[in-house]
Amino acid sequence: xxxxIHIIGAGLxxxxxxxxxxxxxxxxxxxxxxxxxxxxxxxxxDANLDRxxxxxxxxxxxxxxxALAFLREIGAADSVTGPSPAVFPFLDLDGGLRWxxxxxxxxxxxxxxxxxxxxPGSRLRDYLWGLQLARARATDSVTDCLGADNLLFxxxxxxxxxxxxxxxxxxxxxxxLWPVIRETFGRGEAACRPLIARHGLSDSFVTPATAFLxxxxxxxxxxxxxxxxxxxxxxxxxxxxxxxxxxxxxGDSVILAVPPLIAAELVPGLETPTDSRAIVNGHFCLAExxxxxxxxxxxxxxxxxLFIRGDIVSVTVSAADDLAAQPTELIxxxxxxxxxxxxxxxxxxxxxxxxxxxxxxxxxxTPEQVRRRPGARTxxxxxxxxxxxxxxxxxxxxxGAIRSGHNVAQSVIYL
Ligand SMILES: Cc1cc2nc3c(=O)[nH]c(=O)nc-3n(C[C@H](O)[C@H](O)[C@H](O)COP(=O)(O)OP(=O)(O)OC[C@H]3O[C@@H](n4cnc5c(N)ncnc54)[C@H](O)[C@@H]3O)c2cc1C
Numbered sequence: 267x268x269x270x271i272h273i274i275g276a277g278l279x280x281x282x283x284x285x286x287x288x289x290x291x292x293x294x295x296x297x298x299x300x301x302x303x304x305x306x307x308x309x310x311x312d313a314n315l316d317r318x319x320x321x322x323x324x325x326x327x328x329x330x331x332x333a334l335a336f337l338r339e340i341g342a343a344d345s346v347t348g349p350s351p352a353v354f355p356f357l358d359l360d361g362g363l364r365w366x367x368x369x370x371x372x373x374x375x376x377x378x379x380x381x382x383x384x385x386p387g388s389r390l391r392d393y394l395w396g397l398q399l400a401r402a403r404a405t406d407s408v409t410d411c412l413g414a415d416n417l418l419f420x421x422x423x424x425x426x427x428x429x430x431x432x433x434x435x436x437x438x439x440x441x442x443l444w445p446v447i448r449e450t451f452g453r454g455e456a457a458c459r460p461l462i463a464r465h466g467l468s469d470s471f472v473t474p475a476t477a478f479l480x481x482x483x484x485x486x487x488x489x490x491x492x493x494x495x496x497x498x499x500x501x502x503x504x505x506x507x508x509x510x511x512x513x514x515x516x517g518d519s520v521i522l523a524v525p526p527l528i529a530a531e532l533v534p535g536l537e538t539p540t541d542s543r544a545i546v547n548g549h550f551c552l553a554e555x556x557x558x559x560x561x562x563x564x565x566x567x568x569x570x571x572l573f574i575r576g577d578i579v580s581v582t583v584s585a586a587d588d589l590a591a592q593p594t595e596l597i598x599x600x601x602x603x604x605x606x607x608x609x610x611x612x613x614x615x616x617x618x619x620x621x622x623x624x625x626x627x628x629x630x631x632t633p634e635q636v637r638r639r640p641g642a643r644t645x646x647x648x649x650x651x652x653x654x655x656x657x658x659x660x661x662x663x664x665x666g667a668i669r670s671g672h673n674v675a676q677s678v679i680y681l
Contacts, residue, residue, distance in 0.1 A: 268292060269517030271678060272505060276486045277305025278664055279652040280523030281475040282336050282671030283678075288482035289339060290679060296484060297507070299491035303476050305525075306627065307664060309466035312620045315551055315578065320467045321622055322547040323573045323582045325429070325561070328352075329450035329457030330665040332672055337470065340478045345470040346461040347559060354460065356385075356421065357608055360566030367422065369455045387417035396423070399447060402440035405633045411440040425563050425570055430661050431631040432543045432584045439633045442661045462559055462573065471664070492524070495532050495649070502649040514648065519678045523652040523671065526629055539629035539638045539655050544590040546583045548601035549620045552609075553577075567604045579605055590623040597621050628662035629655045642674045650674045 271287055273280045276298035288294045302308060312319050326333055326346060337343045354367040365386050370377050377383040378393045396418075398411045408427040412419055414435070424435050430446055431438035450458040463470040476486050496504030496511075502520055505512040514520060522529055526538035548569070555577040562572045568589065569581035581601050583589055589597060602616045629635055639657035642650050652674040654662035660669060 269515060269519060270295065271519050271521065272297070272512070272514065273521045273523060274492045274505070275299075275305065275523035275653070276303035276476070276488075277523060277653070278307055278336075278471060278667040279654065279671040279674075280305075280521065281472070281479075282332070282668040283521050283523065283652055283675045284479055284484055284486075284671075285336065285339055285475055286672055286675035287678065288479060288484045290675075292679070294479070294482075294484040296479065296486040297490040297492060297505075298486050298488050301488050302472075303486055303488075304468055304472035306624065307467050307471055307667075309468035309472075312549070314618050314620050315549060317549075317551075317576075317578055318466055318468075319549045319578060319580070319620060319622075320463070320547075322545050322624055322627070323561075323571060323580050324463065324467055324664060325571070326461040326664060327450045327457070328459035328461060329453055330461075330663075331449070332669040333665045335672075336475075336668045340474040342470050342474040345464050345474070347464045348460040348462055350459050352455045352459040354563060355561075356425075356563040356565060358421070358565045359604055359607055362607075365421075369451055369458050371456070372454045373452060385418050385421045388421070389416070389418075392416045392418035396447075399440055399444045402444060404439075404441055404637070406440040407633065408435040408438045408440045408443060421565055425565060428584050429570060429582070430663065432545060432628045432662070433631045434585045437630075437632045439631050439636045441633070442631055442636060442659075445660055460561065462561060462575070464559065492522075492532065495520075497534075497646060500645070500647050502646045519648050519650065519681065521650045521652050521674050521678065523674075525626065525653065526655040527626075529651060529653070533644060533649070533651075536644070536651075537638050537640060539635040541630040541632070541635050542626040543584070543628060543630045544586045544623060544625045545627035546586040546589050546597060546624075547580055547622045548598060548605075549578055549580045549622070550598075550602055550605055550616070551577055551618045552579055553614075562608065564604065564608060567607075569601050569604045569608075572605065572608055579609065581605060584627075586623075587625075590625055594621045594623075631661055642670065642677060650678060 427435040494506035571582045652670045654667040660666035
């Protein structure tokens with residue numbers, strides 16, 4: 267009989283591995299140190315706003331095939347929504363210019379041949395220059411590859427790179443951006459439709475996943491922090507949770523799906539990314555409820571993306587370590603003034619708000635840190651790694667986390 271699979275961590279990597287394995291009839295146990303699942307991708311009730319909000323706005327693209335397969339598996343495919351055909355509205359806060367990026371239907375972006383369909387101020391050769399990404403060297407930053415002295419960079423590549431890599435374009439690894447372009451924009455409009463959780467991240471990704479696991483006899487055990495691993499030769503033999511110890515039987519496997527610094531503490535000699543970048547989100551209450559969920563890219567200010575859902579407007583700032591060090595009130599005022607400009611609210615006063623600082627939102631996706639990503643295998647035959655920081659070839663995103671969960675599940679099935 268196939269052995270039991272112990273999964274440590276109920277973020278998206280752990281949950282997606284657990285869902286895949288339990289749907290294949292494997293016996294799965296999931297242990298999570300927090301009292302909730304979802305890790306860095308979750309919703310919570312905020313008392314200031316008296317609303318359920320997300321820890322941060324998360325944007326998916328319709329070409330994120332592992333993420334969409336996960337949503338289908340847990341029965342939540344309809345819980346994400348977005349404009350179809352794909353459209354990305356932008357506003358330059360410095361001057362007020364608005365434009366839209368509308369990807370072409372096919373893989374070849376014919377529309378860039380007409381100046382009026384290009385990003386304002388950009389030239390055809392700026393687009394062609396983007397193909398450099400396909401040839402990026404492991405040491406190249408996004409700006410090494412694309413240059414920074416044209417309007418296409420300022421109005422498209424830079425906001426895209428900072429949000430995908432959560433790292434400034436000057437230091438972000440160009441190599442990680444290319445697979446995203448290839449799997450989304452590079453496949454035409456149908457693969458790059460923006461998708462947003464209709465009612466929140468937990469409602470889409472987390473609650474249906476934990477319900478699925480419960481139905482399949484693999485409920486998540488909460489408040490179970492793994493403190494130590496015990497090894498004997500080539501095998502992992504014990505999981506030490508402090509108040510209890512669990513023997514890992516012959517034929518059992520363990521998937522460690524915790525953040526990189528915790529994995530490095532638990533696994534002797536494991537090299538992981540050590541540096542991280544913050545993401546700051548500001549959530550504000552609007553006087554009126556919007557009829558539709560919408561979003562907009564912001565250039566030339568502090569906020570980079572703006573999302574409206576119901577009567578909550580949320581703005582995101584990636585690679586935000588400097589901002590995260592500022593006092594919360596100051597951040598709220600700064601972001602609110604940009605929201606007021608973007609939504610034409612005049613001098614509307616700042617009302618109830620919540621600023622969420624995720625100080626270790628993702629690892630710093632620089633060439634140097636990317637080199638430190640380990641694969642899923644370890645030198646112990648029954649211990650595997652998963653998480654957005656492992657070497658998936660993708661950036662640290664929902665898609666990367668879920669794909670790592672699926673990949674590790676696949677290798678455990680074929681052990
Ligand atoms: C603010 C913000 C905005 C983001 N925006 C986007 C976006 O727009 N698009 C996108 O695709 N991605 C986005 N991301 C990235 C995405 O959220 C992450 O890539 C993904 O959630 C990582 O999942 P994970 O399972 O690898 O890690 P985690 O979510 O960190 O999961 C690890 C789990 O392990 C648990 N754990 C830790 N230590 C232990 C222990 N000792 N024992 C047991 N359990 C333990 C943790 O509590 C956690 O639940 C964003 C992230 C943040 C923070």
